[in-house]
Amino acid sequence: MKIKHILLAVVLCCTLLEGKSQTDNNAKQPDRITLTWSDNPSNTQSVSWRINADRTKIIGQITEEQSNPELEKNATTINGTALSLERGQQEDAYGQVTFRDLKPGTVYAYRVGDGSNWSAWNQFRTAERSGAFSFIYLGDAQNDLRSRWARAIRRAFQQEANARFIVHAGDLINRSNADEEWAEWHEAAGFIHQMIPAVPTPGNHEYRRDSLGKLVLDPHWKVQFNLPKNGPEGMQDAVYYLDYQDLRMISLNSQLIMLDSTAAATQEIWLEKVLASSTKKWNIVVMHHPVYSTAKNRDNTILRERFKPIFEKYGVDLVLQGHDHTYARGGLGKKRPVYLLSVAGPKMYESDSERWMEVATSQTQLYQVIKLTADKLYFSSYKLNGQLFDSFELSKK
Numbered sequence: 001m002k003i004k005h006i007l008l009a010v011v012l013c014c015t016l017l018e019g020k021s022q023t024d025n026n027a028k029q030p031d032r033i034t035l036t037w038s039d040n041p042s043n044t045q046s047v048s049w050r051i052n053a054d055r056t057k058i059i060g061q062i063t064e065e066q067s068n069p070e071l072e073k074n075a076t077t078i079n080g081t082a083l084s085l086e087r088g089q090q091e092d093a094y095g096q097v098t099f100r101d102l103k104p105g106t107v108y109a110y111r112v113g114d115g116s117n118w119s120a121w122n123q124f125r126t127a128e129r130s131g132a133f134s135f136i137y138l139g140d141a142q143n144d145l146r147s148r149w150a151r152a153i154r155r156a157f158q159q160e161a162n163a164r165f166i167v168h169a170g171d172l173i174n175r176s177n178a179d180e181e182w183a184e185w186h187e188a189a190g191f192i193h194q195m196i197p198a199v200p201t202p203g204n205h206e207y208r209r210d211s212l213g214k215l216v217l218d219p220h221w222k223v224q225f226n227l228p229k230n231g232p233e234g235m236q237d238a239v240y241y242l243d244y245q246d247l248r249m250i251s252l253n254s255q256l257i258m259l260d261s262t263a264a265a266t267q268e269i270w271l272e273k274v275l276a277s278s279t280k281k282w283n284i285v286v287m288h289h290p291v292y293s294t295a296k297n298r299d300n301t302i303l304r305e306r307f308k309p310i311f312e313k314y315g316v317d318l319v320l321q322g323h324d325h326t327y328a329r330g331g332l333g334k335k336r337p338v339y340l341l342s343v344a345g346p347k348m349y350e351s352d353s354e355r356w357m358e359v360a361t362s363q364t365q366l367y368q369v370i371k372l373t374a375d376k377l378y379f380s381s382y383k384l385n386g387q388l389f390d391s392f393e394l395s396k397k
Helices: 002-028 145-159 179-189 219-224 254-259 261-276 301-313
Strands: 031-036 045-051 059-064 076-079 081-087 090-099 107-113 122-125 133-138 166-168 198-200 207-209 215-217 240-244 247-251 282-286 318-321 327-330 338-341 359-361 366-372 376-383 388-395
Touching (some): 031 179, 045 107, 076 090, 081 219, 090 107, 090 219, 133 145, 145 366, 145 376, 179 219, 215 219, 254 261, 327 388
Parallel strands (some): 247 282
Antiparallel strands (some): 059 076, 059 107, 081 090, 107 122, 133 366, 207 215, 240 247, 327 338
């Protein structure tokens, strides 16, 4: 009987050690893996991740998807860059790599790591030269990211799994530089942004003021999102444009517009040049603060007086916004653009302004799907049960 007990103890001990070894190994694997673009979406793809093991070897491997399990045989290895994130007494490391010389309209498999500790093999698809496509637009996430916002991004993915990217209209988290909130954001999104690139713009909650009173963007932003560097000098982490097939997507940093007159003037000049030079059929702007608010006690005058005329002059099609934690749509049938405001997270405000809205609601988490064809734009807003709440279409010859 004693021998039996001894054998059971040995088996249990071995099992626990094996489990601990597996847990330790998992802890070394890359996490917070996020696709973005820093260059042309038709022939490049950028990826960022948190490093949990060797910080001296930052690599990515990529191969054209052939449905063959032996992915390593034909994979190309690309060296990446290590970035440091200081958080008080702690310093985290992130890796970034950009895959280049890719084929348009092609599915690729990739993984990232240090040569020993690897992520799973994931997939992405490069932009085509032309053709119809869709993307997802989400308003503020901000609070209760793991427990409540997760439903929004996961339901949007469930419905539009072939979306080419996801636009986040600011306030992705609630407190600037709160690593635990970014941990929830990544957990809530799960594998989605390992397959579908993020196109984010910052909100006021991604900012804080330093000891000198200067506005500072959350340092997580730069290490997590490798974005195009075509914006004004000093604002390139959040002010940029992205050309995806026949769409020019433009991100403005409305927090700086609202609180920094120099930054506002710089973005104003930059925006006009970007729109004047656009040869794309569709032009969409994303920014956090709305041109028209849904609350009577909010009035973003500078956006309406200085940026709205530029939008109208160049025929911007949509302006995607957040901040007011309600849903609103206005401008359809009038001189473009159509102004949209939505919320994906659980924090809600009341809508007490009827001055401009054609469709409005409050106390409702929503996600939006936007589809572009050769001459049509289809916009749809959905409740989290999949019920269509609002929709319209735009035509362009």
